[in-house]
Amino acid sequence: MAKIMMLLADGFEAVEASVFTDVLGWNEMEGGGGTELVTVGLRDRLKCTWNFTVIPEFTLGEVELAEFDALVIPGGFEEAGFYEDAYDPAFLDVIRHFDTHEKWIGTICVAALALGKAGILQGKRATTYNGVGSVRQAQLKDFGAQVQQDPIVVENHIITSHNPSTAFDVAFLVLEKLTNTENTKHVKKLMGFEK
Structure with a gap:
């Protein structure tokens, strides 16, 4: 059983979180199973x-990081306070833990900036939100990442993506990395993404 932590920052985008709950939920109900998604935050109530x-389900102090096999992080908006949690030392320590143990880390949109702030993207290929004159991509570059223009970038055990439109693709990619290609195609077909 692969146990996945979805680490939520205050101000996250609900749609970017829901793709993980749905894809991994469909896998558990109708796919090959073997995955468990657990939602974790720095606080006990979060506003999207x-x-x-x-x-x-849990606050960070209630979980043991060693129990998890993968980390997923949805992005959010600065105006909603996203970076207050995403740049918090405790949040960054979680990212560093998963990186140190080379466990899969999947991010959507600006969640990649938390990886950069944690210092795990130095010299690595990555991407982040590509709109608004690429301000966020410039910030990612300032963290030492080699910014790519691909919608999704996989570098070793780290997955980053452009924007909310990539969310389902990232969720399916995480599922594939934790199960297999055949199972992922099956879940995609059940959900209507493949014929």
């Missing part, structure tokens, strides 16, 4: 970018 309130 568009004011949707979420209660994570």
Whole structure:
């Protein structure tokens, strides 16, 4: 059983989190199984970018990082306070833990900036939000990343992506890395992404 932590920062985008809950949920109900997604936050109530309130299953102090096999992080908006949590030392320590143990890390959109702030993208290929004059990509470059223009970049055990439109692709890629290609195609077909 692969146990996946979805680490949520206040101000995250609900749609970027929901793709992981749905893809991994479909895998458990209709696919090959073998995955468990656990939601974790720095606080016991989180407000999404568009004011949707979420209660994570656990706060960070209630979990043992060693129990998890992968980390996924949805992005969010600065205006909603995303970087307050995403740049918090405790949040960054989680990222460093998964990187040190070379466990899969999957991010969507600006969540890649938390990886950069954690110092794990130095000299590595990565991407992040590609709109608004590529301000976020410039920030990622300042963290030492080799910014790519591909929608999704896989560098060793790290997955980064451009924007919310890549969310399902990242979720399916995480599923494939934790299970296999055949199972992922099966789940995609069940969800209507493949004929």
